[in-house]
Amino acid sequence: MNRPLRKNQFQEELKGTAYAWPMGLWFTLFFTVPLGIIILYSFLKRGLYGGVEWKFSLTAYRQMFNPSFAKVLLRTLWITIVATFFCMALALPTGYAMAKSKHQTLLLFLIIIPFWTNSLIRIYAWISLLSTEGFLNNILIKLHLISQPLHMIYNNGSVILVLIYMYLPFAILPLFTTIDKFDFSLIDAARDLGASKPQSMFLVLLPNIKSGITTSLIFTFIPIFGEYTVPLLVGGKESTMIGNIIVDQVSKTRNWPLASAFSMVLTILSLIGVFWMLTTGAREQVSQSKKVVTSQTELEDSVAEHHKTHQGGAS
Amino acid sequence: MTQEGNRPKLNGVEVTIKNVSRTYGDFKALDNVSIQIHKGEFFSLLGPSGCGKTTLLRIIAGFDSPDTGDVLFDGKDVLPLPPDKRQSNTVFQTYALFPHLTVYDNIAFPLRLKKLDKATIDKKVREYIHLVQLDQHIDKKPSMLSGGQKQRVAIARALINEPKVLLLDEPLSALDAKLRQSLLIDLDNLHEQVGITFIYVTHDQSEALSVSDRIAVMNQGQVLQIGNPYEIYEAPATRFVSKFIGETNYFEGTIVSCEKQGDEYLCMVDIPELGQQVSVTDYDPQPVGAHEAFTIRPEKIRITSEAPAVHPGQSVNSFQGYVDEPVYSGFQSKFFVRLDAGEHPIFKIFKQHTTFLDDGPEIEWKDHVYINWTATDGYLIKDLKR
Numbered sequence: 001m002n003r004p005l006r007k008n009q010f011q012e013e014l015k016g017t018a019y020a021w022p023m024g025l026w027f028t029l030f031f032t033v034p035l036g037i038i039i040l041y042s043f044l045k046r047g048l049y050g051g052v053e054w055k056f057s058l059t060a061y062r063q064m065f066n067p068s069f070a071k072v073l074l075r076t077l078w079i080t081i082v083a084t085f086f087c088m089a090l091a092l093p094t095g096y097a098m099a100k101s102k103h104q105t106l107l108l109f110l111i112i113i114p115f116w117t118n119s120l121i122r123i124y125a126w127i128s129l130l131s132t133e134g135f136l137n138n139i140l141i142k143l144h145l146i147s148q149p150l151h152m153i154y155n156n157g158s159v160i161l162v163l164i165y166m167y168l169p170f171a172i173l174p175l176f177t178t179i180d181k182f183d184f185s186l187i188d189a190a191r192d193l194g195a196s197k198p199q200s201m202f203l204v205l206l207p208n209i210k211s212g213i214t215t216s217l218i219f220t221f222i223p224i225f226g227e228y229t230v231p232l233l234v235g236g237k238e239s240t241m242i243g244n245i246i247v248d249q250v251s252k253t254r255n256w257p258l259a260s261a262f263s264m265v266l267t268i269l270s271l272i273g274v275f276w277m278l279t280t281g282a283r284e285q286v287s288q289s290k291k292v293v294t295s296q297t298e299l300e301d302s303v304a305e306h307h308k309t310h311q312g313g314a315s
Numbered sequence: 316m317t318q319e320g321n322r323p324k325l326n327g328v329e330v331t332i333k334n335v336s337r338t339y340g341d342f343k344a345l346d347n348v349s350i351q352i353h354k355g356e357f358f359s360l361l362g363p364s365g366c367g368k369t370t371l372l373r374i375i376a377g378f379d380s381p382d383t384g385d386v387l388f389d390g391k392d393v394l395p396l397p398p399d400k401r402q403s404n405t406v407f408q409t410y411a412l413f414p415h416l417t418v419y420d421n422i423a424f425p426l427r428l429k430k431l432d433k434a435t436i437d438k439k440v441r442e443y444i445h446l447v448q449l450d451q452h453i454d455k456k457p458s459m460l461s462g463g464q465k466q467r468v469a470i471a472r473a474l475i476n477e478p479k480v481l482l483l484d485e486p487l488s489a490l491d492a493k494l495r496q497s498l499l500i501d502l503d504n505l506h507e508q509v510g511i512t513f514i515y516v517t518h519d520q521s522e523a524l525s526v527s528d529r530i531a532v533m534n535q536g537q538v539l540q541i542g543n544p545y546e547i548y549e550a551p552a553t554r555f556v557s558k559f560i561g562e563t564n565y566f567e568g569t570i571v572s573c574e575k576q577g578d579e580y581l582c583m584v585d586i587p588e589l590g591q592q593v594s595v596t597d598y599d600p601q602p603v604g605a606h607e608a609f610t611i612r613p614e615k616i617r618i619t620s621e622a623p624a625v626h627p628g629q630s631v632n633s634f635q636g637y638v639d640e641p642v643y644s645g646f647q648s649k650f651f652v653r654l655d656a657g658e659h660p661i662f663k664i665f666k667q668h669t670t671f672l673d674d675g676p677e678i679e680w681k682d683h684v685y686i687n688w689t690a691t692d693g694y695l696i697k698d699l700k701r
Contacts (some may be wrong), residue, residue, distance in 0.1 A: 188378055189411035191398040193425040194476060203424075207415040 035267070042260035050254035060257035064265075069245065073265075076241040079156060080225045083163040087171040087220045088213070090164070095175030095212070096205075099182070108176075111169050119166065123233050126162050127153065130234070154236040162230050170219040178212025179205075214280050218273040226266045242266065327355035327512035328388045328402060328479035330375065335384030337370055337536075344370040345381065346536035352514060352529075354389075357506050359515045359523040362533035363559065368516045371533075372482050375514065376405050388479065404473035405482040409489065410465045412457040418444065418468050419453045425476045443471040446505075462490045463498055470505070480512040487522065499526055520560050524548060532556050539701055553698040557610050564616075564662055567608045567699065568593070570601045581630060581690060584609050590657025594630045595693035608696040613663040615692040618650055619685050620678050630690035636662065638682045650678065652686060662686060 042060050044052040063069065098107045114122060129135045130153040137149040152158060182205065190200035206213070228243025235241075242262055249259035330352040337345040345367045352358045360368040373379040375386055377398035386393050393401050404425075412421050422443055426436045444453055447467035457465055466486055473481055483502075487495045503526045506513050517523050523530050524544040531541045532555075540552040551557035557565060568586035575581075579596040586593055586609060593609055601607065617623065625631075635655050642649040650664045664686060666678075678684055 183409065183411065185407050185409055185411040186413060188376075188398070189405070189407060189413075190424075191378075192376060192403075192405045193472065194399045194428045196399060199428065204413055208413075210415075 038260045038263050038267075040260075041256055042264050044257050046255045046257050050256060052256055057257070060255075060261040063255075063258050064261055072240050072242060072245055075156075075239075076225060076243075079160060079163070079231075079239075079241065080221060083160045083167065083224050084171075084217065084221045086160070086164045087168050088216060090168060091171035091175050091216055092213075094172050095179050098172070098176045099179040100184075104180075111172055114169065120229065120233075122166070123162060123230060126158075126165070126234060130158055130161075153234055154239075156235070156239050159231050159235045159239045162234050163224050163227060166230065167220045167224055170223070171216040174215035174219060175209065175212045178209045178215075182208055211277075211280055214277050218277055222266075222270045222273050225269060326479060327510060329354045329390070330358075330480055330512060330514065331385070331387040331390070332371070332375070333385040333387070335371070335374065335381045335386065337367075337374065337379065337381045343536045345374075348384070348533075348536070348538050350531055350538060350541065352512060355510050355512055357503070357513045357515065357526060357528045359517060359527040359530045360533060361517055361520060361523040361530050361560075363518055365535075366533040367536040368518075368533050369484060372405075372484055372514065372516050375480075376403055376482050377401050402479040403482055404476055404478040404480075405484060406466070406469045406473050406486045408485045410457075410469040410486075412465055412468055412472075414457055417454050417456055418449055418460070421457065421468055422472045422475055424472065439475060443475045446474075447471045463494050466490070466498065470502075474509060478511065480514060481509075483513065483515045485517055486515075488517075488519070495522070502526060524560070532559065534559070534701070537701065550694060551610070551696060553701040554608060554696055555701055557608075557694075557696055562613055562663055562665075563610045564613065565608060565610045565696075566593075566660070567606065570603050570605045570607060572603060573597075573601045575600070579691075582695065584695070586657075588658050588660050589634070589654065593632050593693065594690040595695055596630075596691045597695045601695065601697075605697075606699070608699055609693055610696055611688055611693045613649070614647075614665040614667075616662065616664045616686050616688045618652070618664045618666055618678060619687075620676055620682055622685055623687055631687050632690065632693070633685065633687050634662070635683065635685055638678060638680055638684055641678065641680055648678075650684070652684060 041052055043056055043058065045055045045057040045059065047053050064073075098104060101107055127134070131137070132149045132151070132153075134153075136152065137146075140146045141149065186204050186208065187200050190204045191197070195203060226243050227241060228247055231239045231241045231244055232247075242265065246259045246262050249255045249262070330350075332348055332350040332352075335345055335348045336343070348367070348371060350358075360371060362368050370379060374381050377393070377396060377400075380394060388402060413424065416424065419440060423436050423440045426439060431439075444450055447470060449464060449467055449471070452460060452464060457468065460468065469486070470481075486502075487498055490498065499522055502513075506526075515523070515527065524547070527544055529541060529543050530547050532539045532547060534555050540547060540556050542550070542552075547556065548560055551560060554565070557563050566586045566588050568584045568588075571583040571585045571592060573580050573582040576596070579598055580600045581594060581596050582601050583592045583594055584607065595609055623633075636652040636659075637655075638650055639653040639661060640651040642651070647668065648666045650666065652662045652664060653659050654662060
């Protein structure tokens with residue numbers, strides 16, 4: 001009785017491996033290998049006309065600490081932090097209102113609509129809104145609120161504004177799905193036990209939507225940190241971010257090892273984020289009920305989905 | 316749950332609900348409801364889902380406010396107060412335990428909001444954890460507790476603020492039947508121990524009957540009857556109450572005559588469905604010609620396969636019929652008997668399995684049987700509309 005069963009099991013396992021092959025091959029060829037090349041290149045000497053010389057060197061990493069690059073790194077960091085902060089500050093009440101609303105489908109639809117337009121076109125729309133002879137300045141002058149057009153574009157402020165606009169949906173959606181699953185009778189319970197409205201939000205709502213907050217943070221912080229179109233199009237001279245440096249190093253200065261080294265910074269940052277999210281997820285899986293476990297796996301799936309689409313754009 | 320030498324004795328409050336109405340759009344959730352709940356009473360709001368009982372509880376707790384009417388605690392208007400300022404605490408249907416906090420932290424939650432010092436909080440939390448016998452589970456998260464344990468945490472958490480009234484929103488509905496019985500007894504003991512006013516919402520009539528001091532039966536936003544469990548069961552005021560509480564045989568008819576007999580009045584009711592008159596007693600004389608309903612509980616009818624002896628001087632109603640369906644349910648047998656007379660209605664009869672009374676041979680399917688009951692066991696219902 002034992003032998004045929006074993007044989008069947010073996011066959012089943014073989015089938016599973018066979019089915020997994022295409023995906024494994026795809027990931028190896030188009031994800032692991034390119035990542036390996038980037039890691040490798042970051043430790044090589046730059047070629048004179050682009051490319052690399054096959055000699056081990058740490059020059060790229062040393063160059064990164066060049067004061068001008070360090071300045072860009074710091075700027076990228078603070079722009080990202082400010083933009084992420086505002087995204088979260090706007091997304092939390094929005095997600096809450098959406099979860100409480102009777103018109104969820106409509107509101108979700110409204111958030112998804114902008115994605116039907118190419119992001120470049122949306123950035124250009126902002127340019128025509130903000131520029132010196134743009135829509136906003138024209139209106140303000142017509143209303144006699146100002147006599148001279150305001151400089152609303154090509155500075156760090158406009159970069160942050162457009163970044164918030166671009167990434168707000170990424171912050172709202174995970175928060176909405178988590179808050180939507182939140183048991184609002186917990187808020188009633190907190191109020192009943194003597195908590196004021198703000199207390200019930202901070203002591204009961206926030207700790208129970210941690211996973212949504214983490215996902216939102218990562219969905220906004222990491223892509224903003226690697227962003228290059230927004231600072232390129234609406235930023236000024238002093239708005240360069242890491243993304244712009246990578247593009248410059250690859251296409252203009254042709255220092256591929258340095259570009260790879262900067263990419264490593266982004267990759268490591270993303271990895272930290274993903275691990276953080278997975279560990280908070282795992283902790284919640286242990287401490288919470290089955291219902292939340294399913295929602296957690298859903299979230300992880302959506303993270304995987306998101307990363308797939310973003311790798312396509314970034315690398 | 317009873318623990319000797321550990322009795323947080325608290326004071327209850329009198330809850331007055333005066334002409335409270337609440338509508339949601341076109342739906343009348345509460346229609347001019349007035350209830351007076353005494354200090355320290357175990358009071359139940361009983362009714363089917365959608366009858367307005369939970370809405371009323373949420374209004375008392377402060378989660379909802381009425382369109383018109385007043386809610387008073389000891390004569391003081393509480394409607395302007397938000398839930399956190401009322402002297403009431405709630406045990407929610409789903410318990411609403413904070414999943415991110417341990418048992419200890421859940422119970423300590425209300426005290427920490429009051430900014431009490433750590434030692435005082437610790438002493439009190441342990442006292443209440445001991446009260447509900449959860450000492451071994453102090454550091455567990457709610458997800459690791461059983462349904463019954465969760466419910467006890469919810470009760471301890473609701474009591475630690477020393478409320479004057481505890482509101483319980485179907486706290487047993489998520490538990491299995493066996494556990495429900497024992498927790499119900501625990502709840503009754505707890506009520507006796509802490510001595511505050513309990514307002515208990517349930518759709519389960521047996522729960523309400525077994526623990527309540529008084530019950531308000533509700534349907535479609537109205538209070539149909541307020542009384543102690545005995546009154547509610549034995550003397551239902553309306554058609555709905557008689558059918559909702561327990562099982563009954565219900566027939567509408569016309570009063571033919573009414574005569575004084577001792578303390579009560581013996582009335583004859585003509586019931587077309589039964590094809591004959593039925594005798595029934597009432598405390599008040601009924602006007603001849605009035606359209607009323609006659610009802611008799613299934614367990615008050617005697618069923619025999621042989622004609623019973625006639626007891627002179629006793630007003631006994633007697634019918635004959637066939638057993639349409641016998642249902643054996645362990646502690647008793649239910650018989651559905653189709654009458655020979657009238658429109659051949661079906662009578663429900665419950666028979667206890669006692670061999671003390673000589674009821675003759677065992678009754679089986681399709682047997683011809685005699686059913687009898689005395690006039691004093693029947694009951695007249697005057698309000699047939701609600």
